[in-house]
Amino acid sequence: MLVRMSTSTAGPAIQVRGLEKSYKELRVLRGVDFEVARGSIFALLGSNGAGKTTVVRILSTLLRADAGDARVNGFDVGARAADVRESISLTGQFAAVDEILSGRENLVMIARLRHLREPGAVADDLLRRFSLTEAGGRRVATYSGGMRRRLDIAMSLIGNPPVIFLDEPTTGLDPEARIEVWDAVKELARGGTTVLLTTQYLDEAEQLADRIAILHRGRIIVDGTLAELKRLLPPAEVEYVEKQPSLEDVYFAVVGDAAEKE
Amino acid sequence: MATHFLADTAVLTGRTLRHVTRSVDTIVTTAVTPIAMMLLFVYVFGGAIDTGTVPYVNYMLPGILLITIASGIAYTAFRLFTDMRSGIFERFQSMPIARSGVLWAHVLTSIAAIAISLVLVVGVALLMGFRSGAGVLDWLAVAGILLLFTLALTWIAVIPGLTAKTLDGASGFSYPLIFLPFISSAFVPTASMPGPVRFFAEHQPVTSIVDTIRNLFTGQPVGGDIWVALGWCAGILVIAYALADLTYRRQIS
Numbered sequence: 001m002l003v004r005m006s007t008s009t010a011g012p013a014i015q016v017r018g019l020e021k022s023y024k025e026l027r028v029l030r031g032v033d034f035e036v037a038r039g040s041i042f043a044l045l046g047s048n049g050a051g052k053t054t055v056v057r058i059l060s061t062l063l064r065a066d067a068g069d070a071r072v073n074g075f076d077v078g079a080r081a082a083d084v085r086e087s088i089s090l091t092g093q094f095a096a097v098d099e100i101l102s103g104r105e106n107l108v109m110i111a112r113l114r115h116l117r118e119p120g121a122v123a124d125d126l127l128r129r130f131s132l133t134e135a136g137g138r139r140v141a142t143y144s145g146g147m148r149r150r151l152d153i154a155m156s157l158i159g160n161p162p163v164i165f166l167d168e169p170t171t172g173l174d175p176e177a178r179i180e181v182w183d184a185v186k187e188l189a190r191g192g193t194t195v196l197l198t199t200q201y202l203d204e205a206e207q208l209a210d211r212i213a214i215l216h217r218g219r220i221i222v223d224g225t226l227a228e229l230k231r232l233l234p235p236a237e238v239e240y241v242e243k244q245p246s247l248e249d250v251y252f253a254v255v256g257d258a259a260e261k262e
Numbered sequence: 263m264a265t266h267f268l269a270d271t272a273v274l275t276g277r278t279l280r281h282v283t284r285s286v287d288t289i290v291t292t293a294v295t296p297i298a299m300m301l302l303f304v305y306v307f308g309g310a311i312d313t314g315t316v317p318y319v320n321y322m323l324p325g326i327l328l329i330t331i332a333s334g335i336a337y338t339a340f341r342l343f344t345d346m347r348s349g350i351f352e353r354f355q356s357m358p359i360a361r362s363g364v365l366w367a368h369v370l371t372s373i374a375a376i377a378i379s380l381v382l383v384v385g386v387a388l389l390m391g392f393r394s395g396a397g398v399l400d401w402l403a404v405a406g407i408l409l410l411f412t413l414a415l416t417w418i419a420v421i422p423g424l425t426a427k428t429l430d431g432a433s434g435f436s437y438p439l440i441f442l443p444f445i446s447s448a449f450v451p452t453a454s455m456p457g458p459v460r461f462f463a464e465h466q467p468v469t470s471i472v473d474t475i476r477n478l479f480t481g482q483p484v485g486g487d488i489w490v491a492l493g494w495c496a497g498i499l500v501i502a503y504a505l506a507d508l509t510y511r512r513q514i515s
Contacts, residue, residue: 062352100280
């Protein structure tokens, strides 16, 4: 018991070392390493097919890695899958909500599955926090993309799991809905939850993340804070116009380098 | 984990049952095709089929009930397939719940939905003049056999529901099952069929099940048929369950 307590509270929230995964001939992950500190927002940035979703699926016990070591909340994802599932929530790439149920029914269902007392009160509280009280009684099929995502994230919060995975939370949303989702994610982090989000939008990582890792061709090629990433480029030269490199510049510079080496 | 199995399955079954009650059309369509067949056979073909002293609607109802079950499981596969495709399935799989509860919820819902369809079909049959001398015990035996057959076919439906690549693939498997009662004693006495067809008809599962239910309805002794019928149902159930369970484990690991 003592050992279990110590493994679940000490150390980083997520630890990944040498993670490898292939689908037949295709090597999706070729040795991924990173760590996520407790209570931080970590963005895994990469283009389509870079392997972001594969990483999330392995960390959320939906997929087994071929090699390497992955721990979530101190628990090995392979050997202690049940403990990992107690520690996490997954908001997948496609809104993981039940379209036929109402928003409130979705929340009540998850609260029941987490064996919470007063699932109705939990649902009403979350509807309020995510500005869905009015829509709560309506079927989710009638919701807008932004509302669906907010409900999705609200469902992930039930039971206060210490680690939350958000796989491309704003893909396919209009700009207004994106900002709604960003606010929801910031709200999570304020409560001390560790968030790992994947995104292909550079500004999203820039807006939300304490730390950013760029996943490219199955490897993490850069990992640091936004300031550290920006320092990778030579300092801005003062000519007539001063221009700071944006994260986008950094991204294409490092991605381009790695591509040439291969 | 095991202590949560019942509670989790109950919550998940509540969810899938709502899917059914909010699309009542699926129950009605399940019942409509067998009812149409019943009308067609009783009022069009029935006059030409010699079933002795037994009224034709009494004769063919057992077969119609099996067709109802076979068309009902197409929706079971459909519901499971839709779930697999949506993100909600992955959410459940990444939660600390009894994982097999997700599958059992679909199975229990399938039984409930098909039971309602069966009641509808029997209701129409009563309007068409179906009468039975069966006592309470006979009816319970009929219900038990239908339940076992539904359970067996439902577990078959789970396999395409889990593995299908397209919606048509998920529900198309039920067509041969719907067709099977036609090559049995369900509509025509097997004695009128040519040799090889007759051999097939008399040795396939539907005939023993139909004969058993027919005898129960008419208050006749069921003889050895009931054991053959139960044997088929139990055999199909065990094999289908084992295959479905194996498929499910492969999918989620």
